[in-house]
Amino acid sequence: MQYSINDRVVHPYHGAGIITDITMKDISGEMVECVVISLSGGRAGILLPACSVNESGLRRVSSKKDIDLAMKMLSTEGEELPKDWRRRIDVLKERVNSGDPLIIATAIRDVLARSSITKMNPSEKRVLNEAIVVFAGELSLVRVITLDSAKKLIHKKVLGKKPTS
DSSP states (O other): OOOOTTOEEEETTTEEEEEEEEEEEEETTEEEEEEEEEEGGGOOOEEEEGGGTTTTTOEEOOOHHHHHHHHHHHTSOOOOOOSSHHHHHHHHHHHHTTOOHHHHHHHHHHHHHHHTTSOOOHHHHHHHHHHHHHHHHHHHHHHTOOHHHHHHHHHHHHHSSOOOO
């Protein structure tokens, strides 16, 4: 897949961003064409060798229809997560790192549904925050809104109110 400057993209591990440059970089003494991506929310950008862009899982942002479907998923009834906390964290991380907004939305929904029954542990909070940042990043690019506005939309959809933090 060919990419251009200003394309809105999503990396499965780093989240959403915009391609800001396609340039030659000296990597270990060899000149390599690289794609420079500025991540949403002011997080550090990433540099991908152009020859490995497809293998990295980089994709264009989802359609408005797909993002709307993921937003609807947030307000559906949560599914039970594994009882073992290590397995639960692994399942949640796998969902977040899938890069698929619908699957990321299920992670957000399910961990918050579980938190209404039992207190979240620190690992669950970290994974939840990462899921929200990744999902909000793509939501903000698709709907052309700020990252903060996207986070507020997510919290409102899941909790029916604005975030407390």
